[in-house]
Amino acid sequence: MKTLVDMWRFRGLARAIAERDLRMRYTGSVLGPLWLLLQPLSMVLVYTLVFSQLMRARLPGIDSSFAYSVYLLTGVISWGMFQEIVQRSKGILVEHGNLIKKVSFPRLVLFVPVVAVAAFNFLVMAALFIIFLLLTGLFPGWAIFAAIAPLGVLVLMALAIGVMLSALQVFFRDIGQVVDIVLQLVFWGTPIVYPITILPEHAQRWLEWNPIMAPIRSLHTIFLEHQVPALAPLGYPLAVAAVVGIVAVYVYRRLYGAILDEL
Amino acid sequence: MTALNLLHDTTDTQPAAPRVAPILRAINLGKAYAPGRGRQVAMRRLFSTKAEDKTDLRWVFRNVSFDIARGEAIGIIGINGAGKSTLLKLLTATAMPTEGSVECTGEIAALLELGMGFHPDFTGRQNAYLSGQTQGRTRAQIDSVIDAIREFAEIGDYFDLPLRTYSSGMGVRLAFSVATAFRPDILVVDEALAVGDAYFQHKSFARIRQFLDEGTTLLFVSHDPSAIKSLCNRALLMGSGELLMDASPDDVLDYYNAMIAERTLAHEKAATPESFDGRSGNGKARYDAVDLVAPRTGVVNQGIFRVGEPMTVRLTYTAHEALPDLVAGVLIKNRVGADAFGTNTWFLGIKEIGEQAGVQRVIEFQFEQLNLGPGSYSIAVALHRDMNHLAENYDWWERAAIFTVVLPSVATHFIGTAALPLKVVVDPVAIGAGVATPATTGTASDPTS
Numbered sequence: 001m002k003t004l005v006d007m008w009r010f011r012g013l014a015r016a017i018a019e020r021d022l023r024m025r026y027t028g029s030v031l032g033p034l035w036l037l038l039q040p041l042s043m044v045l046v047y048t049l050v051f052s053q054l055m056r057a058r059l060p061g062i063d064s065s066f067a068y069s070v071y072l073l074t075g076v077i078s079w080g081m082f083q084e085i086v087q088r089s090k091g092i093l094v095e096h097g098n099l100i101k102k103v104s105f106p107r108l109v110l111f112v113p114v115v116a117v118a119a120f121n122f123l124v125m126a127a128l129f130i131i132f133l134l135l136t137g138l139f140p141g142w143a144i145f146a147a148i149a150p151l152g153v154l155v156l157m158a159l160a161i162g163v164m165l166s167a168l169q170v171f172f173r174d175i176g177q178v179v180d181i182v183l184q185l186v187f188w189g190t191p192i193v194y195p196i197t198i199l200p201e202h203a204q205r206w207l208e209w210n211p212i213m214a215p216i217r218s219l220h221t222i223f224l225e226h227q228v229p230a231l232a233p234l235g236y237p238l239a240v241a242a243v244v245g246i247v248a249v250y251v252y253r254r255l256y257g258a259i260l261d262e263l
Numbered sequence: 264m265t266a267l268n269l270l271h272d273t274t275d276t277q278p279a280a281p282r283v284a285p286i287l288r289a290i291n292l293g294k295a296y297a298p299g300r301g302r303q304v305a306m307r308r309l310f311s312t313k314a315e316d317k318t319d320l321r322w323v324f325r326n327v328s329f330d331i332a333r334g335e336a337i338g339i340i341g342i343n344g345a346g347k348s349t350l351l352k353l354l355t356a357t358a359m360p361t362e363g364s365v366e367c368t369g370e371i372a373a374l375l376e377l378g379m380g381f382h383p384d385f386t387g388r389q390n391a392y393l394s395g396q397t398q399g400r401t402r403a404q405i406d407s408v409i410d411a412i413r414e415f416a417e418i419g420d421y422f423d424l425p426l427r428t429y430s431s432g433m434g435v436r437l438a439f440s441v442a443t444a445f446r447p448d449i450l451v452v453d454e455a456l457a458v459g460d461a462y463f464q465h466k467s468f469a470r471i472r473q474f475l476d477e478g479t480t481l482l483f484v485s486h487d488p489s490a491i492k493s494l495c496n497r498a499l500l501m502g503s504g505e506l507l508m509d510a511s512p513d514d515v516l517d518y519y520n521a522m523i524a525e526r527t528l529a530h531e532k533a534a535t536p537e538s539f540d541g542r543s544g545n546g547k548a549r550y551d552a553v554d555l556v557a558p559r560t561g562v563v564n565q566g567i568f569r570v571g572e573p574m575t576v577r578l579t580y581t582a583h584e585a586l587p588d589l590v591a592g593v594l595i596k597n598r599v600g601a602d603a604f605g606t607n608t609w610f611l612g613i614k615e616i617g618e619q620a621g622v623q624r625v626i627e628f629q630f631e632q633l634n635l636g637p638g639s640y641s642i643a644v645a646l647h648r649d650m651n652h653l654a655e656n657y658d659w660w661e662r663a664a665i666f667t668v669v670l671p672s673v674a675t676h677f678i679g680t681a682a683l684p685l686k687v688v689v690d691p692v693a694i695g696a697g698v699a700t701p702a703t704t705g706t707a708s709d710p711t712s
Contacts, residue, residue, distance in 0.1 A: 013396035020385065020393070099380035103373070103397040104356040171305040254308045257359030260352075262301040 006106040013105065018113035022120065040080060040125060047072050047193055066136045067224065073129050074223045075192030075216050078151065081122040082158045082212065083183055088114045089162020090169050090179055097263035111163060115155060133223070140226040147222050150215035153234050157211060157241035164248035170259045190216055211237040284368065285330035286480050287354065287449060291363035292327040294349050295320035320361065323349045327363070327506045329499065333448075336481040338491035338512055340519050341501035347484045350501065351375060351453050354482065369448025369480065372398065374438055383427040387418065387437050390426055394441045408444040415470075416440040417463075432460060439467050449480045465676065468494065488516050488567055489637050489669035516567050520667075544658035548586055548617055548646040552579040553663035555642075556627075566666040568633050570682045576628040576664070578644055582617040586657070589617025592645040593628050598638055603680050605643075609650050617646075634682040635668045642666070 007014075031038070048069050092110050093100065100107065133139040169175045190212045196204055207213055214233040221229040297304045298319050323346040331337060339347045352358035354365055355373045380397070381390045391412050395405040413422045416436040421429060429437070443450065450471065471494060475481055485491055491498060491512050498515035500508035502522070508515050555566045556575040568574050576593055592607030608616060608626070616626060641662040648655040670676060 009399045010396065012401050013393070013399075015402075016393050016396050020382075020389075024384070098382075099397065101357055102375050102380035103394075104371075105397045105399070168305070171302040251309065255305055257361075258297075258301065258304050258308055260358045261296060262304075 007109055007112070010105055010109045011112075014109050014112035014116070017110070018116045018120075021113055021117050037124070037128065040076060044069070044072055044076060047076075066138060070133070070136075070138055070223055071195070071220060072193060073132070074219050075190070077122065077125045077129060078154060078216060078219055079187060079190070079192055079212070080125065081118050081151070082154045083187070084118040084121065085114055085155065085158035086162050086165070086179065086183065088118065089159065090165035090176060092162075093166045093170055093259060093263070094173075101260070101263055108163075111159060111166075114162065115159060119155075138223075140222055143222050143226050143228050146228040147219055149231060149234060150218040150229075153215050153237050153241065154212070157237060157244065160241050160245035160248050164244060164251050167248070167252045167255050167259060170255070170262050186210065186212060192216060211240040286333045286367070286369045287331040287482075288366040289327055289329050289350075289354065289363070290366065292350070292353055292360050292365065293322065293325035293362040294346070294353060294358070295322040295325075295361040297321075322361075322504055324501065324504045324506070325362070327501075329506065329509055331480060331482075333369075333480055334475070334478050335497055336475055336495040337483065338495035338498040338515075339482065339484045339501060340486075340491065340498055340515060341507075342523070345501040346504070347501050348375070348453055351451055351482065351484060355451055367449070370398075371449045371451060372442045372445070372447035373451040373453070374442045375451070375453045381426050381434065381438070384425055386425055387416070387422040387429075388413070390437070391441045391444075395444065398445075400445070404445075412437075412440045412444050415443075415466075432463070436463055439463075439470075443467075443470055443474070446474050446477060446479055449482065450474060451482045453484045454486070461678075488520075488667055491516065492567070492569075492669045493671075513567075520567065542658070542660045544646070544656045546658065547584055547655075548580060548582040548589055548657040550578060550580045550644055550646065550658055550660055550663070551623060553577070553642070553644055553660065554579075555664050555666055566664075568666060568668050569671040570637065570668055571632045571634060571671070574630045574633045574666070576630070576642060576644075578626050578628070579623060580626070580646060580658075581623045582620055582646075585620045586617035586648070587615070588648045589657070590647055590649060591616060591626050592647070594643040594645070595635070596641050596643060597680055598640070601680075603635060603640060607645070607651075633668060634684070636678065636680045636682055637668050637670050638680070639665065639667050 089111060092114060093107070096110055130139065130144075165175055165179060189207065189210055191199075191207070196207065199207070214237050218229040218234065221227055297307075298321065327350065339350065341347050349358065351373070352375065353360050354367070355371050355375065356365070356367075357373075357375065380394070382393065385393065388409065391409060392402065392405050395408075396402075416422065416433075416439075418429070418433045418436055421433055422437075426434065426437075452471070468490070471481060471483075475494070481494065483491065483494060495512050498508075498510065498512040499506060500515045500519055508518055554577040556577050557566050557568060558573050566574070578591060578593075580591065582589055590607050590609040592605065592609075594605035595603045597603050606628075608614075616624070642664045643659070643661045644663045645659045646657040647659070648657070
């Protein structure tokens with residue numbers, strides 16, 4: 001509780017760092033925020049072309065020419081936020097080492113801008129996605145508010161993983177590379193680009209262990225079937241987030257003194 | 264996260280003491296760095312269930328305890344590597360103690376090791392905001408002082424240029440201005456000011472003094488004895504892995520200088536046995552000892568004197584044969600070796616100091632008022648025949664003693680090597696009105712009065 005009060009006191013710092021991050025990303029570039037969109041757009045374009053046209057991938061049971069694009073965009077945009085939080089968090093203590101060594105402030109404040117910037121980027125993408133849905137007549141209606149639950153679970157999980165990694169990264173710089181590879185594996189181990197039905201039965205069973213799967217599937221339910229998904233399947237990823245979160249707090253507490261010495 | 268709470272905890276967990284609770288307490292503080300690489304340390308911390316083995320730690324210091332009361336000005340002294348900066352880091356919670364604890368009940372503003380975590384790509388203004396926000400200030404609060412920060416730093420248009428374009432001096436100017444934009448309960452300054460130029464140093468010292476008057480507690484690390492003497496009312500001496508001394512700045516500095524002198528002496532002896540050490544002469548007469556005598560502390564090897572204090576140079580010498588024309592001389596040189604003052608017994612008309620062969624005698628040059636400007640000085644002493652040492656040089660001893668002159672705490676400041684007694688009169692009656700005379704107080708004189 002006290003930590004939360006402190007964090008609120010330092011909201012100005014969180015805002016300043018968030019603004020700084022956004023400004024850094026866009027100053028000096030001609031197209032500015034457009035780059036934020038162009039990268040995932042190109043990805044979506046390639047996947048849509050390759051999978052839905054060349055490979056003739058069809059989503060079973062749904063008969064719209066845009067269905068695959070909706071399927072893909074839902075997953076890619078949500079995954080993008082998860083990935084950004086993990087990737088930005090893991091190096092945050094090292095990145096702000098200069099500040100951490102010189103000034104004492106609640107270190108967890110540093111994660112607020114990470115989430116805020118990721119959320120900002122996500123909202124920009126989501127807004128365009130919604131425009132696309134409205135234009136194609138595929139907008140899910142009120143069911144869209146049900147997306148808050150799976151997205152929240154994704155953010156919590158990413159944050160827990162990010163906090164834990166940020167403490168370890170101070171000592172083990174290789175973690176950065178390892179995480180990038182693992183994220184790749186998890187991305188392809190989640191039915192984002194492909195529908196899960198193309199996998200053999202036993203592989204589908206294995207994928208159930210992937211905690212990213214349930215939230216993504218919930219989102220698919222919302223945006224493809226326009227239905228409010230059940231909350232129960234989110235219990236497993238939430239539990240994973242909680243366990244990782246507890247481990248993160250333990251790691252952080254045990255290592256805090258050593259982190260200050262090591263930075 | 265105890266570290267975070269240190270700074271912002273306003274509740275005093277100690278049982279109510281009859282005296283005023285200290286604003287900052289160090290309780291049995293110790294800091295050590297574990298051997299081995301950081302990742303080994305991390306693995307041990309994460310997976311070892313045993314209590315940490317303290318035997319093979321490299322201790323910076325241990326068992327450091329002190330209480331600091333509100334409004335005290337503490338100087339922290341010690342040679343390089345004594346742990347001064349580490350101590351400040353523990354006190355400001357930018358490092359965790361290995362043992363012991365820190366209790367702090369005030370807001371700290373710290374200027375540690377040049378800079379306050381500034382970002383090189385951001386302008387001075389942006390860094391000022393960021394820095395204020397790391398102290399938990401709101402944007403509106405910083406808005407209200409940003410112009411004052413800009414004005415105090417006096418870096419002109421650089422204020423809106425990226426920090427990487429700054430000189431190190433400008434960085435310090437900005438850092439000091441930002442750190443002192445709000446009056447903190449505790450101000451911590453770690454040698455940072457040494458980088459600034461004399462003008463800015465004076466300006467920042469003036470601000471520190473003003474804060475002290477208003478009740479701020481000061482923790483100040485410096486190698487400049489005059490700064491410590493004039494700002495602080497208490498000093499801590501760090502060394503040999505512990506807190507060596509906790510006393511008045513005078514006592515601590517005297518002890519520290521004696522300690523340094525011993526080290527230097529031991530070092531020089533080890534390095535150059537019997538080689539030239541700034542001493543020459545044919546040895547017919549020779550100094551046995553050169554001592555500086557201060558009125559307060561007696562004989563000091565490397566003394567600190569306030570401007571205008573008495574100082575005695577006590578020369579112990581032996582003439583190894585009868586030397587009727589023996590002359591003893593003293594020459595005070597400033598830090599860069601320029602003569603500040605010199606005289607000898609020939610000029611002073613003192614005769615017959617070398618008649619008795621083989622007898623040790625003492626001659627004292629008693630300066631009633633050491634009217635020298637602040638700084639470091641060395642004394643060369645000589646024994647020679649007649650007016651100067653060109654006739655016959657018995658003994659010439661460069662840097663026989665070294666001393667430092669500091670400004671008395673309440674004195675008006677001045678610059679230069681000479682401390683000229685001065686009285687400033689505005690509109691002296693004898694001359695009448697209309698004579699422009701500089702006023703020391705800086706207030707304009709009224710020509711009609």
